[in-house]
Amino acid sequence: PHSRIARAAGAPLPVRRAVAEKVEIPVIVEAVGTVRSRRQSEVASRVMAQVKEIRAAAGDAVAEGAVLMALDDRDLAARRAQAEAALAAQRRQRDEAGRELERTRKLVAQDAATTQELDILTFRFAAAEAAALAAEKALEDATVQAGHAIVRAPFAGVVLEKRVDPGDLAAPGVPLVTLYDPRELRLEAAVEERIAGAVKTGDALRVRIDALGAELDGRVSEVVPAVDPATRTGVVKIDLPDTPGLRPGMFGRARIACGTRAAVAVPMDALVRRGQLEIVFRLPEGGDK
Numbered sequence: 626p627h628s629r630i631a632r633a634a635g636a637p638l639p640v641r642r643a644v645a646e647k648v649e650i651p652v653i654v655e656a657v658g659t660v661r662s663r664r665q666s667e668v669a670s671r672v673m674a675q676v677k678e679i680r681a682a683a684g685d686a687v688a689e690g691a692v693l694m695a696l697d698d699r700d701l702a703a704r705r706a707q708a709e710a711a712l713a714a715q716r717r718q719r720d721e722a723g724r725e726l727e728r729t730r731k732l733v734a735q736d737a738a739t740t741q742e743l744d745i746l747t748f749r750f751a752a753a754e755a756a757a758l759a760a761e762k763a764l765e766d767a768t769v770q771a772g773h774a775i776v777r778a779p780f781a782g783v784v785l786e787k788r789v790d791p792g793d794l795a796a797p798g799v800p801l802v803t804l805y806d807p808r809e810l811r812l813e814a815a816v817e818e819r820i821a822g823a824v825k826t827g828d829a830l831r832v833r834i835d836a837l838g839a840e841l842d843g844r845v846s847e848v849v850p851a852v853d854p855a856t857r858t859g860v861v862k863i864d865l866p867d868t869p870g871l872r873p874g875m876f877g878r879a880r881i882a883c884g885t886r887a888a889v890a891v892p893m894d895a896l897v898r899r900g901q902l903e904i905v906f907r908l909p910e911g912g913d914k
Contacts, residue, residue: 645891848862
C-alpha cells in the first residue's frame with residue numbers, strides 16, 4: 626500500500642541497500658535409508674514339534690527369558706522317561722557287577738577263585754560303569770531336548786512378527802517369531818559411491834524421520850567397506866537415540882556434509898517474493914544518487 630501511494634504521488638520509494646557477499650556454503654547431500662534394529666533375532670525351534678500355545682503377539686514387549694510359545698512336548702517327555710528307565714537299569718547292572726566283583730576279590734584273597742575270574746569281573750564292572758555313564762548323558766540330552774519345547778526370548782525386546790499359529794508344525798531352523806530391541810535402532814542409509822569416502826565412523830549426522838516429523842542426532846557406527854555394483858551405493862549405519870514412536874521399517878534421510886562451494890549471499894529481507902519467484906533488485910552504478 627505504501628508503494629502504491631508513493632507511485633501515485635510521484636514520490637521516490639525509500640529502500641535500504643544491502644551488500645551481496647561471496648561466501649563458502651556447505652554442500653549437503655541427503656542419503657535415504659530404513660530404520661532397523663541393531664539387535665534383531667529370528668527365534669526358531671531346535672526341535673520338530675507342533676505349536677501348542679502362543680504367549681506373545683506382535684507388538685508385545687517381552688523380558689529376556691520370557692516364554693514366547695510352547696510346543697507339544699509329549700514325544701520329548703516320552704524320550705526323557707525312556708532315558709530315565711534306561712539309566713535306572715544300567716545303574717542296577719553296574720551295582721550288581723560291583724558287588725560280584727567285590728565278592729570275587731575276597732575269594733581270590735582266600736584262594737577260592739582264580740585271578741582270571743577276577744579279571745573277567747573287573748572288565749564286566751568297567752563296562753557296566755561306562756554304560757551307566759552313557760545312560761546318564763543320554764538322560765541329560767533328553768532333558769535338554771525336552772526343555773526346547775518352551776521357546777524363550779533370547780533378549781528383552783519387542784515382538785516384531787509372529788509367523789506361526791497354534792497347530793502349525795515347528796521345524797528346527799524355521800523362524801517362529803521375529804524379535805527386536807527398540808533401544809538400539811539405527812538408520813541404514815544408501816550413500817552414493819562418490820561421497821561414501823566422506824563418511825567416517827563416529828561422525829555426527831542429522832537424521833530426519835518423515836513419519837515422526839522429527840530430526841534426530843545420529844552417530845555413524847559402521848561404514849560397510851563395499852559398494853553395491855547394481856546401485857553404486859554403499860551402506861552407512863547410523864545409531865539413533867531412543868525416540869518415542871520410532872520403529873523398524875520407517876523411512877529416514879541422513880544429511881551428509883560434502884565440503885563447501887562458493888555462492889553469492891544476500892540478507893533474507895532483501896528477497897522479494899512474486900508468486901513462486903524469489904528475486905532481488907540490483908542497484909546500478911550510481912544508483913544511490
